[in-house]
Amino acid sequence: MRVEITLTVNGDPYSVHVEPNRTLLDVLRDDLGLTGTNRGCNQGDCGACTVLVDGKAMNACLVLAPDADGAQITTIEGLATGGRLHPIQQAFIDEGAVQCGYCTPGMIMTAAALLAAHPDPTEEQIRNGIEGNLCRCTGYESIVRAVRAAGRKP
Amino acid sequence: MRRRWERGKVFRSVLPHFEYVRPRSVKDAIRILARYRGEAALLAGGTDLVVRMKMDRAAPRAIVDIKRLAPLGGPVKPSGRSAIAIPPLTTLAEIASSALLKRRLPVLPATALLMASPQVRNRATVGGNLANAAPSADMAPPLMALGARVRIHTRGGVKTIPLEQFFTGPGETVLGVTGILGTITVPLLPRGARASYQAYTVREAMDLSIASAAVRVQKKAGKVVSACIVLGAVAPTPLRVPEAEEALTGTRGTAGDIDAAAEAASRASMPITDVRATEGYRRDIVRVVVRRALSEVLS
């Protein structure tokens, strides 16, 4: 039986009728067309689906859609404000921290949550902070550099 | 239904159908569990349940979301003067950042930080970790070693039991089909007592333990007067090892005493061989983690 849920995604209110067995990731990608959030492992291991739920980084693939009812969601599509990239997005570009790009949206959302909690994180905080995000391309060095660079900016 | 093969297991990218229920009270939740006769599952953070459903290891007809039930949530706070009460819905992230726990029982925040990833810790609850009853569940050994007691809500009423009596087998607890795990109450460490949890994993992040050990040791006038040693991932349930505790009690806790206790713990463990490690390797690792934990608290 479908249930109605209301979500605020990137500041916009949505009301969606969903089967309870769908995840927040399914709703974002398939119902709202926000395909920036990637589906990797679909079971909590890779972090490609990371979004902010009420300001906290979470794996959208593990959140049942009805469980997200009433939540404020931020996805990669909502990070830029007024046509300007978020500092962490700009830092990923400047440091060349994107290769194939599959991990990038999740990595950036995780980093954005980390920077909100620790505006100038240490290398250790960064490495621990992204432990739930797998990247098969970069070897992580450029990603750590990008987070550090974004941290140093006010 | 789309399926793909994952670690040799059936993997569903679409979950089976179920009814999603939000109970009005703990009593109501118990009634719903009873009505479904074992075919309903409680949902806390879902980081075990949703994954198990995707792995085709669980297919409940109803999911009973307990996250908004006030008696199971709320902040970590003192319980009387000598204990701390941890609501079952407390997330691992909240355990890791609780100022009260960091000050009074720092082994618990340290353990939470070892687990999973920031994203998972933001959802995963301590109650779910215990109720899921994986032999490798990381919160169980330190809570058991600290002498935690757990409240159990049943059809017959509420009772409190030692966590030590909670686990009955892999994935099995005294909760049965209709029980709900309530507040976890953890005594503060008595004077002269210290605690440590050491887990051995192959990877540093996002990995289940091969073996782990939690210890609580109290010293008076240079001698060990009490010890509690609990092993994880090397038996069907978290395993208290009285043999090792006895080996240590009454000693001065020297390197030799620690080795003897570690040896006793290794002998008492009942590990299995699986994809992560063989039985013999696990037994060796038990010795390592017990030695590390005891060395930390006795140094």
Ligand SMILES: Cc1cc2nc3c(=O)[nH]c(=O)nc-3n(C[C@H](O)[C@H](O)[C@H](O)COP(=O)(O)OP(=O)(O)OC[C@H]3O[C@@H](n4cnc5c(N)ncnc54)[C@H](O)[C@@H]3O)c2cc1C
């Ligand atoms: C990527 C990843 C990494 C992980 N790493 C670790 C790790 O390092 N160490 C570790 O120990 N675990 C780990 N886990 C497992 C899991 O995250 C934890 O066990 C978590 O604490 C489970 O809590 P939850 O609230 O998400 O449980 P849920 O999935 O909501 O529930 C788990 C089970 O307990 C039952 N339940 C939940 N709450 C109650 C209650 N109050 N009363 C009765 N029954 C209840 C549910 O019905 C279900 O059967 C990991 C999981 C993932 C996906």
Ligand code: FES
């Ligand atoms: S897709 Fe969600 S963690 Fe991999």
Ligand code: FES
């Ligand atoms: S850039 Fe390819 S997975 Fe990270």
